[in-house]
Structure formats: structure tokens, C-alpha cells
Amino acid sequence: MMSFGELFVTDSLIYSSCEFLVVILGRLLGGFPWAQRIYVKSSGTLGLGWVRLPALLSDDPTAKHYKQLEKSMLSLSRQLAQWVVGLTYDDLPPEVIDRAKGVTLHSLASVLLGSQSRSGQQAVQLIKGEESGVRHGATIMVDGTTVTKGGAAFANAEMAMSGGKLDSFRMLTHPGTSILPGAFVGAETASATGKEFLTGVAAGYEVMERLASDFIPTVMSRGFHAGPVFGIFGPAIAAAKMLNFTEDQVNNTIALCVHLAAGNLEGPRNGGRALREGAAVRNAMLAVSMAQMGHVGGDTTLEGEAGFYHAYTGNNHGKLTYSFVGDTNTSLGNITKGLGQEWMFLETLYRIYSTAGYNIAHVDVSAQLCIENEIRYEDVDRVEAVVNWMETQYPSPAFPSRREDGEAQQGGTKYYTAYGVAMRGFPVLRSQQMGEADGGGDPPEVLDLMHRVTIIPSHNMTLFGPRITVFTKDGKSYTKQSTGREFMWDFAEESRRIRDVIPGVPISESQFEAIIAACCDLDKKARADDLIKLTISQS
Numbered sequence: 111m112m113s114f115g116e117l118f119v120t121d122s123l124i125y126s127s128c129e130f131l132v133v134i135l136g137r138l139l140g141g142f143p144w145a146q147r148i149y150v151k152s153s154g155t156l157g158l159g160w161v162r163l164p165a166l167l168s169d170d171p172t173a174k175h176y177k178q179l180e181k182s183m184l185s186l187s188r189q190l191a192q193w194v195v196g197l198t199y200d201d202l203p204p205e206v207i208d209r210a211k212g213v214t215l216h217s218l219a220s221v222l223l224g225s226q227s228r229s230g231q232q233a234v235q236l237i238k239g240e241e242s243g244v245r246h247g248a249t250i251m252v253d254g255t256t257v258t259k260g261g262a263a264f265a266n267a268e269m270a271m272s273g274g275k276l277d278s279f280r281m282l283t284h285p286g287t288s289i290l291p292g293a294f295v296g297a298e299t300a301s302a303t304g305k306e307f308l309t310g311v312a313a314g315y316e317v318m319e320r321l322a323s324d325f326i327p328t329v330m331s332r333g334f335h336a337g338p339v340f341g342i343f344g345p346a347i348a349a350a351k352m353l354n355f356t357e358d359q360v361n362n363t364i365a366l367c368v369h370l371a372a373g374n375l376e377g378p379r380n381g382g383r384a385l386r387e388g389a390a391v392r393n394a395m396l397a398v399s400m401a402q403m404g405h406v407g408g409d410t411t412l413e414g415e416a417g418f419y420h421a422y423t424g425n426n427h428g429k430l431t432y433s434f435v436g437d438t439n440t441s442l443g444n445i446t447k448g449l450g451q452e453w454m455f456l457e458t459l460y461r462i463y464s465t466a467g468y469n470i471a472h473v474d475v476s477a478q479l480c481i482e483n484e485i486r487y488e489d490v491d492r493v494e495a496v497v498n499w500m501e502t503q504y505p506s507p508a509f510p511s512r513r514e515d516g517e518a519q520q521g522g523t524k525y526y527t528a529y530g531v532a533m534r535g536f537p538v539l540r541s542q543q544m545g546e547a548d549g550g551g552d553p554p555e556v557l558d559l560m561h562r563v564t565i566i567p568s569h570n571m572t573l574f575g576p577r578i579t580v581f582t583k584d585g586k587s588y589t590k591q592s593t594g595r596e597f598m599w600d601f602a603e604e605s606r607r608i609r610d611v612i613p614g615v616p617i618s619e620s621q622f623e624a625i626i627a628a629c630c631d632l633d634k635k636a637r638a639d640d641l642i643k644l645t646i647s648q649s
Contacts, residue, residue, distance in 0.1 A: 112193070119210075124158065125616050128225070135305060138229075141159050143307065146611070151574065152444070153442070156361070157383045162371050162559055162641035164485065170285060171177040171346065171364055171367050173287060174451060175302060176576055177363045177581050184445060185361075185409040185410050185412070185413065186413050187361050187365060187407075187409060187410075187411060187412050187487075188357070188361050188409055188413040188514040189365040189446045189449070190317055190320075190347075190360070190361075190445075190446065190449075191357045191358075191360035191361040191364065192357055192365060193313075193446075193449050193450060194313050194317065194347055194350070194351055194355075194360050194527045195357045195360055197307065197309060197312075197313055197450070198309065199305040199306070199309045199633070201450065202308070202309065202312055202340055203453065203536050205229065205453075205600075205609055206312050206403055206453050206456065207308055207312075207457060208601045209310065209312075209455060209456060209458065209600075209601075210308045210311045210315075210455075210458070210602040210637055211359060211601050211629050211630060211632055211633075212315065212599075212600070212601045212605075212629075213277050213285075213286045213289075213290065213299070213315070213458060213460075214273055214274075214290060214311065214312070214609060214629050214641070215301075215483075215601070215605065215625065215626060215629040216286060216604060216608060217270050217275075217286045217287070217290035217291075217644060218278075218290075218625055218629070218641065218644075219273070219275050219608050219611050219615070219622075220269070220270045220271075220273030220274065220275035220286075220287075221251050221252065221266055221269045221273060221274035221645060222252060222615040222617065222622075222645060223272075223274065223275060223539075223611060223615060223617060224269035224271065224272035224273030224274070225252040225253070225269050225273075225396060226267070226374040226614075226616060227272040227273065228270075228272075229267040229268060229271075229272040229383075230268055230272040231271070231388055232268075233264065233265045233268030233269065233272075233307050233388065233467060234250055234253050234265045234268075234269070235262065235373065236265075236282070237250065237257050237261040237262070237265045238250070238253070238255055238257065240261065241257040241258050241261045242255070242257075244256055244258055244261075246258050246265070247259055247262060248261075248263070248294070248295045248299065248336065249262055249264065249298060249639075249640055249642050250265045251265075251266050251269065251294075251645040251646075252269070252616065252645045252647075253265075253646075254646045254647060259295045259299065259395045259399070260391075260392040260395040260396055261392075262291070263290075263291045263292050263295050263391040263392055263394070263395050264293055264388045264391065264392040265288050265388075266290075266291035266294065267291040267387050267388040267390075267391045267392075268298045268388040269288065270287045270289045270290065270291065270387075270598055271284070271386065271387055271388065272282045272377070272463075274461075274462065274464025274465075275463060275464065275608070275611065276461045276467075277455060277458050277459065277460055277576055278458070278459050278467035278574075279319050279322065279458050279459075279503065280322070280323065280326050280334050280434060280457070280573060280588045281326070281332060281335045281434070281467055281468055281500070281573050281574070282326050282327075282335075282337060282447070283318075283326060283335055283336050283340055283341065284325040284341075284461075285314075285318055285319065285344050286340070286378060286386075286458075287337075287340075287343065287386075287387040287391075287495070288341040288342070288344060288345045288387040288388075288390045288391040289311065289314045289315060289322055289344035289345045289348055289391075290319065290345075291345065291391050292314070292344070292345020292346065292348050292349050292391045292394050292395060292479055293307060293310055293311050293314060293345060293348035293349065293352070294639060294642060295345075295349055295395060296348055296349030296350070296351070296353060296398075297308060297310075297352055297637075297638040298351035298639040298641045298642065299349070299352075300353050300354070301637060301639070302350045302352040302637075302638050302639070303635065303637065303638065304631075304632040304633050304634060304635035304636070304637075304638050305439050305633050305635055306351075306638070307352065307632065307636075308636030309350040309351060310347075310349070310350075310351035310352040311348055311350060312455060313347050313351045314343075314344035314345060314346075314347040314348030314351070315344060315454075315458060316449075316453060316454060316455045317343055317344060318340055318341065318343045318344030318347070319344075319411075319454045319455060319458070320445045320446070320449070320454055321340055321343055321459070322336060322340035323444075323445075323454060324379055324428075324430065324433070324437070324440040324444065325422070325430070325434035325440075325506075326340075326417070326434075327430070327431070327433055327434060327500060327506065328423045328424075328430045328431045328432055328433070329422050329423060329582070330375065330432070330505055330506035330508070330509075330535055331431045331506050331507070331508035331509075332372060332422065332424060332431070332453065332508075333375050333508075333509065333645070334372075334375070334377065334422055335374060335375055335384065335505070336371055336373070337372070337373060337386050337390075338372060338373030338385075338386045338387050338389060338390035339371050339373045339390075340371075340386045341373075341390040341391070341393070342367045342370060342390040342391070342394045342397070343364065343367050344369075344391055345365075345390075345391045345395070346363050346364070346366075346367050346394035346395075346397050346398050346631035347360070347363070349394070349395065349398045350398055350401070351450045353398070353402065355401065355402070357403075359401045359402065360401075361407065361409065361413075362400075362401040362405055362406055362407035363397050363398055363401040363407070363472055364407070364411070364412070365407020365408045365409075366396075366397035366400055366401055366405065367393070367394060367397045368407075368411040368417065368418045369397075369411075369448050370393035370394075370396065370397055371390070371393075371418070371422070372389065372390075373385075373386060373389075373390070375505060375506070375511075376509075379509060383616060391552060392597075397584065398575075413426050413442050414426065414443075419442065420502050426442070427439075427442075428440040428441050428442055431508075432500070432506070432507060432508070434500060434603075436554060441548070450559065456598065457598065458598070459574065459595070459598045460597050460598075460599065460604060460607075461597070462538060462610075463526070463538065463540075463609070464534050464538075464540070464599065465521065465526060468497070468498075468501035468504075468514075468523070468573070468574055469522075469523050469526040469572060470526075470574070470597060471534065471568055471574050471575065471576055471592045471594070471596055472495060472499060472523055472526045472527040472530055472576055472578070473526050473527075473529055473536045474530065474532040474535075474596060474597075475530065475576060475578050475592045475596070476493070476495075476527050476529075476530030476531045476578050476580075476590075477485070477530040477531070477533075477534040477535050477591040478582060478590065479578055479580060479588055479589075480530070480531055480534055480543050480580065481530075482590075483580075483588045485531070485582060485588065487531065487532040487559065488580070489582045489583060489584070490531060490532075490562070490582060490583070491562070491581045491582055491583045492563070492564065492581045493527055493528070493531055493559070493562060493563045493579065493580050493581070494561040494563075494566060494578075494579045494581070495523070495527055495563065495564070495565050495566065495576045495577070495578050495579075496565045496566045496568050496571055496576060496577040496579075497514075497523070497565060497566070497567060497568065497576045497577075498518065498567075498571040498572060498573050498574075498580070499567035499568055499569055499571075500570065500573075501514065501523070501567075501573070501574075502514040502523075502565060502567045507576070513628065514565055515566070517563040517566055518558075518560040518561045518563065519639075520552065520557075522560075523563075523565055524560040524561075524563040524565060525556065525560045526579070527563045528555075528556045528557075528559035528562075528563055529556050529558035530534070530559075531555065531559060531580060532553065532555040532556050533553060533555070535569060538557055538607075538610035538611060539610070539611060539613065539614045546621040572593075572594040573594055574592070574596075574597070575594030575595075576590040576592050576593070577589060577590070577591045577592070578590050578591075578592070587630055596630075601629075605626050605630065608626075609622075616647060617645070617646075617647050617648070618647075618648070618649055619649075621644060621647070621648055621649075624644055625641065625644045627644070628640065628641055628644060629641070
């Protein structure tokens, strides 16, 4: 049993027993209800109910301190739930609205491309075969069939993934492949307006990326794929927001996602195909449905002693096995720090080329370097690229399935660097299967030059920010440093660049232009799910 002078500790924050007693006194004086459950650590773990401060203290100089203290003692899922429920369209900064429109357009383009791929068609056939005849559900994009909500989310996510036009957050997660399919299910179910849809999408991205941010490499090093493991949270939040869930329902949705999160690395390392975001978003829709029906998930499922972070990172103290920036520790408190003021969503970048995300800058930065200095393929002796070391050992240094600093091969980093130098770009409709070259038709200049590219791993380089140096045959050298933010562009640039997919999509150019226009004006639309109809060929 705790003594009077012991400290109450949770999530790296320490509170004295005096502060604890003040809040208890507030409970007795103000008659406020018990709020959330927290973990208080001493020699054991004691589950305590926290209390809300009485209104009579609101004018006291210390009232704000205790209000902040009380808020900090809420569980992570409860803090996230409160923010999600309170978020409105008017709270979204213009750049967040712009990015939400952009990722929506990007995802729809990928679905259209992926609908023609073998894996995309298999997913659609699977769901239609299992779920034909459903009356009240959601729509499979491009195909138009009504199936269950989870089935539609799965099929649409699989098409998005196989289309190759993904977004990326910190290299190893692709939020849009699960969030947008889940968001469209939510929009269709709730008849959401464009503003409601954009708000849900922004909330889904922000929650998912905050949960993932510091932990992605550590999760990967334990044999889990961070993409689906974290990818379940975003679509669940997006759908829950559009369905106007209460704080308790959102909290329970997050808790249920903890139960359903999954994703493993071993199969793809040995010739298998991964089951990733498609399964994650299908499970997310199950979590939403169960929370809507009243299933209680619990309050400390994320940070608790047997919770999500303990299970997937090995501890609930923020200790890291790997980090993109060399950190060995982080704080779980960072997950909600600055929530609503600092938008991690804006770190999401567009993968315009259908390859591993760390390769895309090698194309554009190399191309721009050669354009700026009028370097031709015939002038080039060799190329060096200094990169973040984790980009050379995909998917994790603990379980590398390929080394990008080894022999040159089609579909590898050296190949894409050579494309940028020799061809000053890369065809947007090439290599639609992620990480795989088309296997034919590559220019001989590229196949020659890729063997003269050297990849240099560094612990000091930012993600997706290579430093490219071209050495020419006249003894000169030219260098360009990427910022890592070249592909974090606005909607105008996204709409300009995504038009390159038009020759490869199964709808007319005018219909694709209608999708671009609808995404641009999404905040003015009465029904966000009208976008689903625009993916179905009208010819």
C-alpha cells in the first residue's frame, strides 16, 4: 500500500500525493463525477479513478495547473478521443484542408490503376464472391457492387495498394491505403458532407501518424509491419468522426483497434505476399461497428503494462530499438503533445512513382541536378548518393530482405538514380507493382549507368533526402542535397502531376478531370461519396 509521501507516476510525469489529495478534495467539494481510469505505479500497479476539479476553483491562480494536471492523467486513447470529438472543420488550417484534398485525389488515382492489376481484381472477386446480395453496406469503387462495409474497405484498399500511387509517412507506413477506404465507407454510411469528410480524414491521419511517428523502426525490428499495425487506427478514427461518435465510442474504437492490430514481415521475406492495409482497414470497420453497438474497450489499451506499446515495441516506457534519427528513447507523452496545434499530417508525402518511397527523391533530385547543370548521360563518369542508413536495409536492419547498397538491380535505388540522371525523370505508369521493375523496356543508358552508382549509408541524413553527386568525365563534380520535403506538395501540384496517370486509368479523361475538380471543391460538396460514383466508368 502506498505511503502518504509517495509519488504518483504515469507516462513519465510525477505528481506528489499533495496534488493527488487536492484533486480528491475537489471531488468531495464539487461533487464532480469520476472521470477516467489511469495507472498509478508504486511497488505494484493500482487502478485509480481520477476526478474533475470543482468549478469553485476555476478563478484560483492554481486552477489552471490542476486542470492541466487532470488532463495529463487521462489515458492516451481518452485524450485522442476528446480531441477527435471536439475537432471541427473550422479548426483545420488551410494547409491541412489542402493536404486532405490531395491525399484523397492521390488515393482515388491509385484505386483506378489498381483496379486493373491482378491483385486488385482478385480482392474484388473475393469480396463479391463472399458478399454478393448485400443490401445495406458500402460500394466497391470502379466496380460499383454493394458489399459489407468491411468488404468494400478491404477491396478498395487492396486496389489502392496495387495501384502503386501511395502516400508515405516516415518511409514504412502508407496511411492513405487504409484511411481513405475507411473514410469513404464512413462517408457513404453517414451521408457525410465534403467538410465532414475532410475533417474525418484529417483526424484519421493525425491520430494514426502520431501513434506511429517515433515507433515505426522499433515495431519493424520486432517482426511486425508498422504499416498495417498502425494503419488500423486511421480509418477507424475517420469513420468514427463522420458517424458522430461520442468520446466514449471513439475511446472504445481505439481500444478495439488495439485488439485487432496485426501485420508480420516474415512471409514476404520468403517469397510470400504480405497481407497489409487491406486487412487493417477491414478490421478497423469491425472496430467501428462494435464500438457503435456499445462494446467497451478500456482506457489504457495503448500505454498500459500489457497494452499496445508493450506488445509491439517491447515496453511501455518509450525505449526504442531503432530510430530514423538515432534516438534510443522517446516519450509516450509526445503522442498528444501539441495536438491540434502542430499537424504531423503535413509530413505525409506523395509517392508519385510506383516504387519504395525512399527511391522517389533519387529520380527527381538527380534529374533536377542534371537539368540545372546541363549534364548529359554521355558526360557522366559515376554517381554517388548519400542516404539515411535505414533506407539501405528494407524493411528493417533486423530483418533486411534487400540491401540497396549492394549490387545494382532493376527496381533498386541505383536503378532509379540512373533513371533520373540518364532520362531526367521516370515514367509515372511504370513499375506499378511496388518495388518491382516492369522487367523490360528499360533504356540501355539506365541499365549501364546503374552499375556506376554508389549508395553510401549515413546516420546523419534525413529520410527521403539523399545527397546526390554526379562526377563527370572532365573531372568535375556536381552535388544537390534533397530536403526530404520535395514530395510534400500542395493540391495544385498534386493535380498537375497526377494527370500523368490518365492514359492508364479505366475511365475517360473528362471523368478523371471531374474527380480532380470534385476533390478541389470537396469542402463545397453536399455528399462526399459522390466521388465513389466518379470512379465507375460512365461510358
